[in-house]
Amino acid sequence: MSAGARPPEGGAPSPGEVVAQRPEGRTMNTLLHTEGLTKRYGALVVTDAVSLDIREGELHAIIGPNGAGKTTLINQLSGELAADAGRVRFAGEDLSATGIAARARRGLLRSYQITSVFDEFTVRENAALAARGARRHAFAFWRGLLQDAAAVAAADAAIAATGLAARAQVIAADLGYGERRQLELAMALAAGPRFLLLDEPMAGMSAQESAAVVELLRGLKRKYTLLLVEHDMDAVFALADRISVLVYGRLLVTGTPDEIRNDPEVRAIYLGDEELHQ
Amino acid sequence: MTTIRPSTLIPLLLLAALAVLPFAAESYYTAFFARVLIYAVAASALNLALGMGGMVSLGHALFLGLGMYSVALPAHFGIDDGWLQLALCVAACGLVGLVTGAISLRTSGIAFIMITLAFAQMGYFLVVSLKQFGGDDGLPIAGASRFFGLELASAEAVYGAAFCLLLALTAWVARLRVSPFGMTLRAGRQNARRVASVGLALPRYQLAAYVLSAVLCGLAGMLLANLNAYASPSSMSWMVSGELIVMVVLGGMGSVFGPLLGALAFLGIEELLKGLTEHWMAIFGLLILAVALLGKSGIAGLLARLDARVPARRSPRLAEGRA
Ligand SMILES: Nc1ncnc2c1ncn2[C@@H]1O[C@H](COP(=O)(O)OP(=O)(O)OP(=O)(O)O)[C@@H](O)[C@H]1O
Ligand SMILES: [Mg+2]
Numbered sequence: 001m002s003a004g005a006r007p008p009e010g011g012a013p014s015p016g017e018v019v020a021q022r023p024e025g026r027t028m029n030t031l032l033h034t035e036g037l038t039k040r041y042g043a044l045v046v047t048d049a050v051s052l053d054i055r056e057g058e059l060h061a062i063i064g065p066n067g068a069g070k071t072t073l074i075n076q077l078s079g080e081l082a083a084d085a086g087r088v089r090f091a092g093e094d095l096s097a098t099g100i101a102a103r104a105r106r107g108l109l110r111s112y113q114i115t116s117v118f119d120e121f122t123v124r125e126n127a128a129l130a131a132r133g134a135r136r137h138a139f140a141f142w143r144g145l146l147q148d149a150a151a152v153a154a155a156d157a158a159i160a161a162t163g164l165a166a167r168a169q170v171i172a173a174d175l176g177y178g179e180r181r182q183l184e185l186a187m188a189l190a191a192g193p194r195f196l197l198l199d200e201p202m203a204g205m206s207a208q209e210s211a212a213v214v215e216l217l218r219g220l221k222r223k224y225t226l227l228l229v230e231h232d233m234d235a236v237f238a239l240a241d242r243i244s245v246l247v248y249g250r251l252l253v254t255g256t257p258d259e260i261r262n263d264p265e266v267r268a269i270y271l272g273d274e275e276l277h278q
Numbered sequence: 279m280t281t282i283r284p285s286t287l288i289p290l291l292l293l294a295a296l297a298v299l300p301f302a303a304e305s306y307y308t309a310f311f312a313r314v315l316i317y318a319v320a321a322s323a324l325n326l327a328l329g330m331g332g333m334v335s336l337g338h339a340l341f342l343g344l345g346m347y348s349v350a351l352p353a354h355f356g357i358d359d360g361w362l363q364l365a366l367c368v369a370a371c372g373l374v375g376l377v378t379g380a381i382s383l384r385t386s387g388i389a390f391i392m393i394t395l396a397f398a399q400m401g402y403f404l405v406v407s408l409k410q411f412g413g414d415d416g417l418p419i420a421g422a423s424r425f426f427g428l429e430l431a432s433a434e435a436v437y438g439a440a441f442c443l444l445l446a447l448t449a450w451v452a453r454l455r456v457s458p459f460g461m462t463l464r465a466g467r468q469n470a471r472r473v474a475s476v477g478l479a480l481p482r483y484q485l486a487a488y489v490l491s492a493v494l495c496g497l498a499g500m501l502l503a504n505l506n507a508y509a510s511p512s513s514m515s516w517m518v519s520g521e522l523i524v525m526v527v528l529g530g531m532g533s534v535f536g537p538l539l540g541a542l543a544f545l546g547i548e549e550l551l552k553g554l555t556e557h558w559m560a561i562f563g564l565l566i567l568a569v570a571l572l573g574k575s576g577i578a579g580l581l582a583r584l585d586a587r588v589p590a591r592r593s594p595r596l597a598e599g600r601a
Contacts, residue, residue, distance in 0.1 A: 078475065080471070099479070100474045101475075101478055104474075104475055121464075121465070121468075125461065130476040130477075133462075133473070133476035138459055138461070138462040139458075139486070140459055141450075141457050141460075142450075143453075144457055145461045148458065187476060
């Protein structure tokens with residue numbers, strides 16, 4: 001994936017940025033920080049004053065029951081949806097008023113819970129467009145997209161990483177469901193993310209496909225900062241450095257997998273859920 | 279090694295036939311096919327916005343009209359310098375395209391169709407109200423456009439210019455479709471939300487395509503004015519905008535040869551039916567209905583279906599990629 005990766009921003013944390021201690025003892029910057037993020041639909045508060053810190057390099061999972069507001073939160077982090085109140089800071093920059101395209105160009109990339117790819121394009125074209133869009137403008141009217149060597153290299157690396165190498169020339173509409181989910185991931189990866197927002201990447205996949213994605217995410221850990229929304233608790237507890245629990249739009253608790261497993265409030269919400277009671 | 283398929287071969291043969299047509303045909307046919315070529319250019323222009331970008335503009339006759347009056351108005355004052363008229367056309371269509379496009383693109387769907395239509399109607403009534411320039415009756419053009427030695431006075435000269443323009447435009451569109459710009463537009467038609475989430479600010483690309491489309495449509499208008507030796511507001515009516523849409527859809531939205539195929543089929547069938555019966559409009563309506571049922575792949579789509587049946591012939595260079 002090196003072709004698709006942006007160099008991580010090195011150097012000392014800028015003043016005013018939160019410096020957190022990781023379990024291994026390395027100091028880490030906060031890469032993404034939200035403060036009082038709020039979204040209402042009429043009387044329904046879907047995001048309720050969410051303040052969140054995601055550290056550079058961690059895999060941070062967000063869990064919560066259906067309708068808790070996980071997708072809505074991702075929409076506000078990616079810039080697809082404007083928050084009613086609150087701020088979003090990314091890499092020390094206030095992006096609260098920045099649109100989704102501009103955030104993507106800064107390395108804040110997302111995948112969709114409901115597969116969202118370009119059906120008429122091949123797998124490689126899909127990934128190459130994502131790679132191009134995050135790196136350079138597309139005001140090029142003569143040379144083919146697939147002649148953009150940098151974009152194609154990033155695209156092919158992402159396609160290979162998601163296990164689609166053999167399907168690169170296939171039109172997206174002709175892919176199977178699981179393969180479309182893989183392409184969804186490949187597009188986000190091809191864009192050379194610094195921070196990946198993954199909305200249920202394993203939704204609807206077979207056990208075998210899910211296992212492959214878990215392996216992929218394990219490989220992506222540390223290279224990228226990841227925010228993972230997922231209902232598959234096995235995957236979440238196996239992968240996450242920290243977990244936040246979202247209930248009715250409110251951030252209930254954030255902690256390590258062990259802390260979350262043993263939290264009485266979380267246990268009450270997930271009462272009967274085997275994964276948490278093991 | 280790439281292959282040349284029927285969907286490419288048949289339009290290329292058609293272009294070859296059109297290249298020799300003025301040397302073989304009577305003047306009447308040259309004038310008719312000059313009109314076909316000009317509408318093919320206009321349809322190609324609309325194809326950028328509609329076919330690739332999914333922007334259903336029901337106002338492109340406005341740009342056709344601006345092109346026509348870019349010839350007629352200077353000619354009215356005795357200026358027949360084609361380059362000056364060209365500069366006027368590019369400036370007028372570019373500016374009007376930029377302003378109307380920027381406003382129209384704030385909307386989408388039916389609202390976009392209605393706003394583009396409204397702008398075109400404003401242009402139409404503005405021209406009708408300019409009595410000193412012929413108003414309703416239009417404006418005859420005494421002297422044709424002159425480009426250095428070339429004067430667009432005869433049907434043959436206009437034919438030649440239209441053919442070269444269409445050829446260049448078609449070759450460019452073949453590249454554009456798969457260029458980053460064209461892919462962004464086509465991606466936006468399929469899934470606008472996703473385009474933004476990979477870092478491409480779609481509205482900017484759509485506006486650029488709309489302005490390009492407007493200017494190219496203006497060039498078709500300049501040629502039409504010279505062919506008819508006349509500029510009239512009727513060429514700016516919403517019906518002409520509608521006909522351009524039918525040509526693009528008939529030929530195959532977003533395809534390389536679709537605009538030529540669509541313009542030829544549309545004007546050819548119209549011409550044939552006119553000769554057969556007074557009630558040609560009714561039959562024509564049924565044909566358009568059939569086209570709508572054909573779906574968005576149009577004639578180019580039909581040809582593409584041939585590709586699967588006919589064994590491909592080998593050719594070292596020519597290839598267009600997927601239909
Ligand atoms: N555009 C909208 N208008 C009104 N209500 C909405 C809108 N979008 C989401 N909601 C509501 O907001 C709540 C949170 O939705 P969201 O999709 O963010 O939940 P989620 O946690 O992602 O759920 P799931 O686990 O099912 O994906 C739901 O009650 C949903 O009905
Ligand atoms: Mg969701």
